[in-house]
Amino acid sequence: MSLRLRINLLVSILMIIFIGSTAxxxxxxxxxxxxxxMAAGTKVTVKLLSIFLSNTQISALGKNRETDLVLFLKNLGRVRAHEIILRNGIGDILYVSPPSKYKAGRYAPEWFSNFVTPKIAPFTIPAKGLSLQILPDPSRAILDAWDEVIDLVILAIAFFFILNLWSFWIISRAFSPIKSLVEGLELMTKGNLQTRLPNYPIAEFHAVTKRFNQMATALELGIKENNRLALSINQSSDALFLTNTDGMINFWNPAAEKLFEYQGEGFRNQNIRLISPNNLIHEIDTNLENILNLEHRDAFETLRKTRSGRKIEVSEKVTPIVEPETNSILGTLFVIRDLSEKRAAEKTKLELEKNRELTTVVQKRLEEERKALAMELHDELGQYVTAIKTIATSIANRSKDGDKKVYSSSTAIVSAAGQIYDAVHNIIRRLRPITLERFGLIETLKETIDELQKIHEEINFTFSAKKINLNKESEISLFRVAQECLNNAIKHSKAKNVSIDINLTKETLVPFLKPITILTISDDGIGISNNRLNIPDRFGLKGIRERIQNLGGTLVIETNRNRGTKIVASIPSL
Structure with a gap:
């Protein structure tokens, strides 16, 4: 039976009890x-008749007295709800009052009459040979009461049905939110956790719907969190095992299957000791014993074996799973990470460091050779060219007014010696600019740009720099980077404007970091396409990147088709 029907039934029972009690x-x-x-009527009737009998006793005798009395009673008729019977001395009835004409022929039900009829004894008035009997007759009064009861019953029934209908409507209206509550719960049981209920004006239902919506939100968030957790576990690259306190495996993730070469239900009903080499089973035993004491073990490196028996290097972490309320141990979580990639990365890093060291040594040696070659060209070849030019000049001066052929040949030698000297000077500057040794990076770049501006008048070169503090090795590397980038811009970019900027910055958020020297070279040329940019040794970018990385710096190349190229090299300062 529904709650609504129960409440309606209760209201009906209460109404019936109320109506019954009222009845x-x-x-x-x-x-x-x-x-x-009846008592009052009897009293009035007795008094009236007693007075009349007293008067007749005084004024009339014998037969006249009976006649007068009968005549009086006939004229009197029926006295209210009383029946009057006149008898003579031998008991004969001389007169009986006529029946009541009020609601003649109708009587109240016998059970009702018996229930409400009062116990009133007949009253007899003696009068010298005559007796006047007064019988109370409540039938008319009972009939009136019965009619009133009938009216009240009809009214009560009408009121009962109207009140029931009204209460049914009120209760149905008040309980209408229950239907949406039930529908919401049904949707929740089907997994629709986005179900929400509207607010209701009734305070109790408003509180219920508020808690329902809070519960739905909490469940939805919980399910999402569980899904994220399950997704994280399934997609984790670490092998995860959940075991009981004895080491029996209850759960494992796909990474565990992949790492240890077990597929499907391969770990079902297996012990975690299965993945340990025989000589290292004591490790797992010790870890499980420590778990019983709520002790966990941080990541440690060890060996484990796959299904095929292959031993692998892993990092393993063991943590107890504890029930927060009772602090009881539910099981153990094993997190196992394959160290193969780590070892390979370490090996690659070591090889890279060796390669960088070798590159640094090669570049250092190359710079030394360039320096030595520049010195040789300057000291040896330069002196010879200078001597040749001096001798040719002397010959030209002596033969100026003499042999024309000698003079022409000697001036040609002077001109050729000058060109050779300029070429040697340019080679020396490219190999090892003298200003780099004497005046540093900024002055060398300024001189280089001035020379390039004279040669390439169609390009506008701009240079700006702040004072920096670098060692010789860093200055040489930055110079070579700038030199390579400028050559690329001149040869390939078709740029009209090339700018070089040297700046010094410091990470204010991390005060202990060293200042950073930033070399920025940008142009407004055609840019570098991605295909060309991805070619390892295209435009010498590989060499540039290696130089910067060897100094512990970074290289960033920004380029757009027909919108120029920007190269930013950052290295630590002293």
């Missing part, structure tokens, strides 16, 4: 009223 009280009141009415 009982009403019937008792009717009985009391009839008794009082």
């Amino acid at each position: 009982i009280l009403q019937i008792q009141d009717i009985r009391k009223q009839i008794r009082e009415e």
Whole structure:
């Protein structure tokens, strides 16, 4: 039976009890009223007749007295709800009052009459050979009361049905949110956790829907969190095992299957000791014993074996799973990470460091050779060219007014010696600029740009720099980077503007970091396409990157088709 029907039934029962109680009280009141009415009527009738009998006793005798009395009673008729019977001395009835014409022929039900009829004894008035009997007759009063009861019953029934219908409507309206609550719960049981209920004006239902929506939100968030956790576990690159306190495996993730070469249900009903070499089983035993004491073990490196028996290097972490409320141990979590990639990365890093060291040594040696070659060209070849030019000049001066052929040949030698000297000077500057040794990076770049501006008048070169503090090795590397980038811009970019900037910056958020020297070279040329940019040794970019990385710096290349190229090299300062 629904709650709504139960409440309606309860209301109906209460109404029936109320109406029944009211009916009982009403019937008792009717009985009391009839008794009082009959008693009062009897008293009035007895007094009236007693007075009349006293008068007839004084004024009339014998037969005349009976006649007068009968005549009086006939004229008197029926006295209220009383029946009057006149008898003579031998008991013969001389007169009986006529029946009541009020609601003649109708009577109240016998059970009702018996229930409300009061106990009132007949009253007899003796009068010298005559007796006047007064019989109370409450039938008319009972009939009136019955009619009133019938009216009240009809009214009560109408009121009962109207009140029931009204209460049914009120209860149905008040309980209408229950349907949406049930529908919401059904949707929740089907997995629709986005279900939300509207707010209701009734305070109790408003509180219920508020808690329902809070519960739905909490469940939805919990499911999402569980899904994320499950997804994280399934997609984790670490092998995860959940075991009981004895080491029996209850759960494992795909990474565990992949790492240890077990597929499907391969770990079902297996012990975690399965993945340990025989000589290292004691490690797992010790870890499980420590778990019973709520002790966990941080990541440590060890050996484990696959299904095929292959031993692998792993990092293993062991943690107890504890019930927060009871602090009881539910099981153990094993997190196992394959160290193969780490070892390979370490090996690659070591090889890279060796390669960088070798590159640094090669570049250092190359710079030394360039320096030595520049010195040789300057000291040896330069002196010879200078001597040749001096001798040729002397010959030209002596033969100026003499042999024309000698003079022409000697001036040609002077001109050729000058060109050779300029070429040697340019080679020396490219090999090892003298200004780099004497005045540093900024002055060398300024001189280089001035020379390039004279040669390439169609390009506008701009240079800006702040004072920096670098060692010789860093200055040489930055110079070579700038030199290579400028050559690329001149040869390939078709740029009209090339700018070089040297700046010094410091990470203010991390005060202990060294200042950073930034070399920026940009142009407005055609840019570098991705295909060309990805060619390892295209434009010498590989060499540039290696130089910067050897100094512990970074190289960033920004380029767009027909929008120029920007190269930013950053290295630590002293």
